[in-house]
Amino acid sequence: xxxLIIEDEKELAQSMxxxxxxxxxxxxxxxxxEEAYENIQLHSYDCIVLDIMxxxxxxxxxxxxxxxxxxxxxxxxxxxxxxxxxxxxGLNLGADDYLTKPFHLPELSARVxxxxxxxxxxxxxxxxxxxxxxxxxxxxxxxxxxxxxLTKKEFELLMYLIGNKNRALTREAIAEHLLGDQADxxxxxxFIYTHIKNLRKKIINxxxxxxxxxxxxxxxxxxxx
Amino acid sequence: MKLLKKxxxxxxxxxxxxxxxxxxxxxxxxxxxxxxxxxxxLISEKNRIVKQLEQSAxxxxxxxTIHLEVRQIKGNFAEKETxxxxxxxxxxxxxxxxxxxxxxxxxxxxxxxxxxLRRSLIEKEDLVAGVTGLMIGIFIATILLLNLINYRSExxxxxxxxxxxxxxxxxxxxxxxxxxxxSVNILEFEQLNKTLNAxxxxxxxxxxxxxxxxxxAAHEMQTPLAILRSKLDIMIQDQSFSDEQLQNIRSLYNALxxxxxxxxSLNLLIRIENQEFNRKRKVDFSELIKQQLENLSELxxxxxxxxxxxxxxxxxxxxxxxxxxxxxxxxxxxxxxxxVPEGRIDIELNARRLRISNSGQKPKVxxxxxxxxxxxxxxxxxxxxxxxxxxxxxxxxxGIDINYAYVNARHTITLYF
Numbered sequence: 001x002x003x004l005i006i007e008d009e010k011e012l013a014q015s016m017x018x019x020x021x022x023x024x025x026x027x028x029x030x031x032x033x034e035e036a037y038e039n040i041q042l043h044s045y046d047c048i049v050l051d052i053m054x055x056x057x058x059x060x061x062x063x064x065x066x067x068x069x070x071x072x073x074x075x076x077x078x079x080x081x082x083x084x085x086x087x088x089x090g091l092n093l094g095a096d097d098y099l100t101k102p103f104h105l106p107e108l109s110a111r112v113x114x115x116x117x118x119x120x121x122x123x124x125x126x127x128x129x130x131x132x133x134x135x136x137x138x139x140x141x142x143x144x145x146x147x148x149x150l151t152k153k154e155f156e157l158l159m160y161l162i163g164n165k166n167r168a169l170t171r172e173a174i175a176e177h178l179l180g181d182q183a184d185x186x187x188x189x190x191f192i193y194t195h196i197k198n199l200r201k202k203i204i205n206x207x208x209x210x211x212x213x214x215x216x217x218x219x220x221x222x223x224x225x
Numbered sequence: 226m227k228l229l230k231k232x233x234x235x236x237x238x239x240x241x242x243x244x245x246x247x248x249x250x251x252x253x254x255x256x257x258x259x260x261x262x263x264x265x266x267l268i269s270e271k272n273r274i275v276k277q278l279e280q281s282a283x284x285x286x287x288x289x290t291i292h293l294e295v296r297q298i299k300g301n302f303a304e305k306e307t308x309x310x311x312x313x314x315x316x317x318x319x320x321x322x323x324x325x326x327x328x329x330x331x332x333x334x335x336x337x338x339x340x341x342l343r344r345s346l347i348e349k350e351d352l353v354a355g356v357t358g359l360m361i362g363i364f365i366a367t368i369l370l371l372n373l374i375n376y377r378s379e380x381x382x383x384x385x386x387x388x389x390x391x392x393x394x395x396x397x398x399x400x401x402x403x404x405x406x407x408s409v410n411i412l413e414f415e416q417l418n419k420t421l422n423a424x425x426x427x428x429x430x431x432x433x434x435x436x437x438x439x440x441x442a443a444h445e446m447q448t449p450l451a452i453l454r455s456k457l458d459i460m461i462q463d464q465s466f467s468d469e470q471l472q473n474i475r476s477l478y479n480a481l482x483x484x485x486x487x488x489x490s491l492n493l494l495i496r497i498e499n500q501e502f503n504r505k506r507k508v509d510f511s512e513l514i515k516q517q518l519e520n521l522s523e524l525x526x527x528x529x530x531x532x533x534x535x536x537x538x539x540x541x542x543x544x545x546x547x548x549x550x551x552x553x554x555x556x557x558x559x560x561x562x563x564x565v566p567e568g569r570i571d572i573e574l575n576a577r578r579l580r581i582s583n584s585g586q587k588p589k590v591x592x593x594x595x596x597x598x599x600x601x602x603x604x605x606x607x608x609x610x611x612x613x614x615x616x617x618x619x620x621x622x623x624g625i626d627i628n629y630a631y632v633n634a635r636h637t638i639t640l641y642f
Contacts, residue, residue, distance in 0.1 A: 009448050015455030022462075080447035102451035102485050105458040153523050168461045172482055179524075194527055216468050217475040218461050 001116060002043060003027045006036040006059065007051045007078065012101075016049060019105040020112065033057030040066060045073040046119065047112050050095070052079040052086055060089060067094045074115035078103070104173035110163040129162045130224070131208050143206035153178050154199050161212065161222035170219040196220060229375055229383075237368060248360045252353060259352075260325065263344045264308055267327040270342050271306070278333050285338065291315070291324070294341040301337075303330060310346070385409040389418055396425060398432050399500075436499060443492040450485045457481065490611035494598075497548065497618045508544040510553070511536035511574055517553050521561060529567045530583075537575040542642065544623065552619045555612045556581050556638060563636060582637035592629050 003025045007013040010031060017027040028043065030036035033056040040048075040062070048066070052059035063075060077090040080101040087098045096115050099108060117125065117136065127134040133142045139155050141148040150158065160177050161169070171192045178195070200212050213221045226234075274293070278285055288295040291313060306329035312321040323346040331338050389406055396404050404425040406418035457478055466474065496502070514536060518525070525532060560570045560583040568584035588595065596617040598610070616638075620627045626641040 009452065011452045012448065012455055015452065015459055018459055019455070080444060080451070101447045102454045105455050151523065168464075170458075170461065170478060172478070173458070179520075191524055191527055195523075215461075215471070217471040218478075 001025045001047070002045045003112065004030060004036070004039055004043070004045045004048045004073070006030045006048065006054070006062065008032060008053070008055050009051075015105065016108060019109060023109055023113075025112070033059075033062065036062055037065070040069075040071070045071075046116050047074045047076065049076050049078055049108070049112070052077060052090070060086075060093060063090065063093045063095055072119070074112075074119055076108070076111055076115065078108075104170070104176060106160075106164040106167055106169055106173050107177055109167075110160050110177065113163045127159070127162055129165065129211075132158075132162070132203065134159060134162065143203055143208040146206045148202050148206055150199070150202065154195055154202070157195050157199055161220075164222065166221065166223035168215050168218055168221050172219075174219065192219075229379055233368075233372065233375065236371065240364065240367070244360050244364050248356050251356050251360070255352060255356065259346065263325045263346060264327075267308070267325065267342050267344055270344075271327060271329055271340070274340060274342065275331055275333075278331070278338070285333065285336075292343050294339075294343075296339050298330075298337050298339050306330070311343070313343070382411065385411060385414040385418070389414065389421065393421065398428060399436075399498075403429065436495070439491070440495050440499065443488055443495055446488050447485075447492075450481065450488060453481050454485070487611070490615065493551070494611060494615055494618055497615065497622060500622065502545040502548045505543040505545050507541050508546055508549045509538075509541050510544075510549065510579065511538045511540060513549055513553050514557075514572060514574065517550070517557050520554075521557055524561055525570075528561065528564060530561065530564055530570055531567075532570045532572070535571075535573045540574060540576050548619050548623070552616060555616050559612055559616075559638070560636070576642065578642060579640040580637060581639075582635050584634060585636045587634070588631060588636070592631060595629060596627070 001024070003020055005013050005016050005020075005027055007016065007029070008031055013029045013031065017029055020027050025047075028039055028045075030039050033054045036050075036054070039045075050059045050062060054062075059077065059079075063077070066073065066075065074097075075095040076097045076099055077087075077095045078099045078101060079086055079090075090098055096118075097111050099111060114136075117127070125135065125137055127136060131144045134140070136159060139152075141150055141155065141158060156178055157174065160174065171189055174192050175189075179191070196212055200210060204210055209224075211222050211224065213223070215221055278295075285295060285297070287297060306327060308325065308327050311324050311326050313324055314321050324343040325346050326341055326343045328339065328341050331340060385407075392404060392406055404422055406422050409415050409418060457474065461471075461474060461478075514534065518532060518534070556579075557570075560581050563585040564570065564583050565585060570581065570583045573580040596613045598614045617627060619625075620640060628639045628641070630637045630639075
């Protein structure tokens with residue numbers, strides 16, 4: 001899977017590349033409009049992470065060019081400017097998702113994964129982690145063939161954890177994924193704790209393994225022992 | 226009190242004194258003048274009388290009327306003539322009348338006479354009455370005339386002033402329009418307008434700069450925050466950290482989160498203040514509340530809160546959708562956050578008001594400042610304390626009155642549309 005990261009802030013671009021590389025994606029980085037345009041002409045990408053404010057142009061123009069050329073790449077707009085107008089404009093132009101800086105890298109990773117999954121063929125639309133099988137579009141989860149009865153948030157939590165398996169995830173990153181902006185305003189630790197506890201219990205009760213590990217002071221990690 | 230009325234009042238008060246003083250002096254001046262006039266008349270009368278007496282051949286009999294007394298006297302007489310005031314009782318009118326009299330002695334045909342001439346003086350009372358009447362007349366006429374002139378000229382003269390006042394009232398610091406007071410041909414008002422134009426222009430410029438600055442500051446802060454967060458996200462993937470190091474990373478992470486939350490809220494506040502969200506659409510508040518409650522349902526469940534709603538589904542109003550969402554979300558989150566386990570939230574919505582009331586601890590701070598920035602019910606909390614300021618700012622911009630009360634262990638926030 002090829003990903004193009006278009007971001008004028010070098011440090012941030014590198015962080016993104018590093019994180020997504022670890023997920024097994026091949027990443028190119030473009031630090032300005034020109035580089036980005038060149039890359040788009042030369043290569044074919046599955047997903048493009050696009051900063052709107054570039055020193056020599058607007059990311060929205062790039063998006064328009066991509067759509068004119070019927071690019072098959074999914075686009076995630078990343079912008080410091082959480083202006084509603086930009087968001088609407090971007091989504092209207094055909095962007096698949098929108099992320100506001102500062103974001104959590106696992107969040108970016110989850111969104112990239114979701115976009116790529118959505119662009120794959122019908123039959124592949126399931127996510128499997130050992131005995132856990134998830135059908136994202138139908139919001140159904142099976143453990144050893146037994147369907148789990150999960151709440152909406154528990155389902156989202158599981159998707160997020162599987163999407164970021166073997167990653168240390170902070171409680172804040174998880175909370176923000178589940179609650180969006182509202183996570184900021186509430187004491188979300190209790191909320192996350194309860195959901196993790198319930199999800200773990202439901203998986204174990206259905207005969208699944210205990211895959212959620214607590215990391216001291218940080219949060220959780222989902223993965224094999 | 227209008228300036229003009231005040232001026233007239235001062236004028237009236239001071240003119241009363243001036244008129245009293247004027248009347249008194251006029252009285253004395255007039256009296257003196259009249260006395261002099263009478264004296265002159267008496268002297269010329271004397272000469273006429275003396276001539277007449279000299280011409281009459283027969284002896285002169287004694288004569289006594291009010292105006293003339295002639296008496297033959299024996300022996301010598303004083304040369305001197307004397308002028309004096311006197312009062313004489315008259316039977317006709319039954320009162321004393323004031324008179325000026327001239328005594329003189331003359332010798333006619335070897336006989337000595339003492340002659341007294343009298344002329345009546347105008348009575349004091351008459352004089353006082355005359356002068357007072359005249360003064361009062363002038364006084365009233367002056368006041369009336371003054372008022373008339375003022376009334377006539379007020380509209381015309383003060384028109385630019387009232388216009389300026391009107392413009393100032395309508396003036397808004399953050400509006401696109403400058404004050405632009407017109408030039409007028411009254412020096413004082415012209416100066417006033419010029420000064421106000423310059424002053425408001427400076428205010429507007431400063432305000433714009435300040436706004437621009439805070440906007441840029443909040444915006445520029447997002448990139449370094451994003452870098453920090455991404456580096457920390459990568460760092461915590463390292464499994465070789467000791468617990469102490471992890472604890473330190475956690476502290477860093479917490480501080481970073483606080484900072485980015487603060488920045489986000491400030492950013493939002495600034496953008497609401499800058500009226501970036503003024504595009505309005507029909508917003509169904511009852512639907513919005515249901516949606517938000519659904520979003521928050523799991524948080525509500527965790528605290529085992531019970532929620533009752535009384536929503537008027539017909540209430541649809543023009544509102545910016547984003548602001549409406551932020552408003553409702555902030556209010557509901559507030560009601561959840563400051564609740565107690567197994568508490569309640571009651572929501573009532575109709576065309577007149579939205580009332581959200583929830584059980585909760587008594588606020589530790591004065592409720593009046595809860596809507597101010599960085600004021601929070603629990604000073605030790607991590608939250609920046611901007612939630613309710615955002616609510617207030619949204620209400621302010623949409624002309625909604627907001628009220629908070631803590632009654633019967635319940636926080637109640639009411640928005641009056």
